[in-house]
Amino acid sequence: MALSPRSPVPPGERLGLGPVPSHRDLFFGLLQVAMSAFGGGLSAWSQRIVVEERRWMSNESFLTALTVARLFPGPNQINMAVFIGTSFHGLSGALVALAGMLLLPFSLLMLLGLVYFQVHQIPAVDRILAGVVAAAAGMALSMGFKILHTYWRDPVALALAAATFVAMVVLQVRLVPLVLVAGPLAMAWYWPRTPRQGEGP
Amino acid sequence: MIPAAALLGCSAPAPADNWLQLAEVIRIFLSLSLFSLGGGNTLLAEYHRLSVEEYCWLSPTQFADLYALAEAAPGPSSMIVGLLGMGAAWREGPLWALVSAYGAELAILFPSTLLMVVACLSWNRLRDSPWRVAFERGLGPITLGILFVVGLKIVRTSNHGLSAYLVSGVVCVLMLRTRLSPLWFMAVAGALGGMGVIQR
Numbered sequence: 001m002a003l004s005p006r007s008p009v010p011p012g013e014r015l016g017l018g019p020v021p022s023h024r025d026l027f028f029g030l031l032q033v034a035m036s037a038f039g040g041g042l043s044a045w046s047q048r049i050v051v052e053e054r055r056w057m058s059n060e061s062f063l064t065a066l067t068v069a070r071l072f073p074g075p076n077q078i079n080m081a082v083f084i085g086t087s088f089h090g091l092s093g094a095l096v097a098l099a100g101m102l103l104l105p106f107s108l109l110m111l112l113g114l115v116y117f118q119v120h121q122i123p124a125v126d127r128i129l130a131g132v133v134a135a136a137a138g139m140a141l142s143m144g145f146k147i148l149h150t151y152w153r154d155p156v157a158l159a160l161a162a163a164t165f166v167a168m169v170v171l172q173v174r175l176v177p178l179v180l181v182a183g184p185l186a187m188a189w190y191w192p193r194t195p196r197q198g199e200g201p
Numbered sequence: 202m203i204p205a206a207a208l209l210g211c212s213a214p215a216p217a218d219n220w221l222q223l224a225e226v227i228r229i230f231l232s233l234s235l236f237s238l239g240g241g242n243t244l245l246a247e248y249h250r251l252s253v254e255e256y257c258w259l260s261p262t263q264f265a266d267l268y269a270l271a272e273a274a275p276g277p278s279s280m281i282v283g284l285l286g287m288g289a290a291w292r293e294g295p296l297w298a299l300v301s302a303y304g305a306e307l308a309i310l311f312p313s314t315l316l317m318v319v320a321c322l323s324w325n326r327l328r329d330s331p332w333r334v335a336f337e338r339g340l341g342p343i344t345l346g347i348l349f350v351v352g353l354k355i356v357r358t359s360n361h362g363l364s365a366y367l368v369s370g371v372v373c374v375l376m377l378r379t380r381l382s383p384l385w386f387m388a389v390a391g392a393l394g395g396m397g398v399i400q401r
């Protein structure tokens with residue numbers, strides 16, 4: 001079958017769903033997601049607005065979108081918006097959805113950035129930042145631990161992760177060559193043995 | 202303000218012209234886009250290397266500050282790239298800094314967005330492809346390793362005193378054990394910093 005721009009949301013599945021969103025709807029819908037998520041929980045807000053409130057796609061399609069967004073390179077939430085936009089209007093839909101998702105929070109952060117570069121040398125500001133930065137570093141540290149349990153029962157995966165760590169920290173291998181060399185090797189190891197195999201290792 | 206380059210001895214010379222500088226920023230982030238595995242956080246150590254060590258857009262302290270700023274702000278991850286772009290052009294004034302910021306963010310998002318569009322349109326065929334399965338399973342452990350590298354890098358850039366390391370450790374545990382919003386941790390740590398408890 002040829003590529004269909006509607007592939008993730010087949011027409012039959014639109015029973016019980018709202019009408020196909022226009023470009024305008026996509027922009028404002030994702031703007032609403034971005035604004036609702038100002039306290040956090042972007043993913044939950046996307047689901048609530050896109051699936052429950054606006055009924056653009058079924059929950060199943062939404063979960064597919066989430067899977068694809070996590071699989072491919074790029075920020076998950078941005079990829080998610082791109083997937084939703086693409087499902088309805090191809091590339092132009094993707095760009096509109098991306099703009100809706102990003103424009104407001106990004107512009108706000110840039111405003112903050114401008115203020116930061118003006119004031120960061122003031123001693124009182126620097127003292128407060130020293131604390132905030134220590135907390136943010138703790139958040140960065142937790143990222144690896146957060147997904148560690150997924151690989152806990154797979155010794156090869158743990159060895160791969162450890163080798164990656166040693167290569168980058170001790171041997172100072174840079175990210176791009178590392179991924180280009182280790183990526184294909186790891187893919188060869190995890191290549192599905194039988195074509196229909198779907199379960200995890 | 203003294204340019205960071207004069208203090209740190211950068212490996213890459215600063216471009217002579219504002220437009221060349223902008224082109225360089227865009228080129229750098231375009232070329233990294235497709236390597237943003239695991240939601241993009243895997244690139245943080247590389248961002249640090251480029252913006253602090255190679256091009257000297259920022260001091261280590263500024264990098265740590267901008268990372269915290271991007272984490273505290275609402276919205277999708279990867280927005281730190283805009284701040285890095287801003288830092289790269291800050292010497293040329295706020296207007297160029299803003300142009301550079303938007304340019305950098307568009308550059309980091311453009312290739313991955315195009316790939317995502319293709320992935321969406323061909324997902325029905327990709328879903329059961331062995332390439333998809335191998336990519337997902339193979340790149341997962343590499344992503345895990347890189348995330349630990351990133352964590353270590355950020356912690357070492359951000360902290361210099363015992364109290365700071367302690368705060369990072371406590372926040373790390375709280376992130377894993379509780380569902381509290383990280384904004385609380387940053388607010389409390391910021392207050393501690395303001396009182397002079399946390400030095401760097």
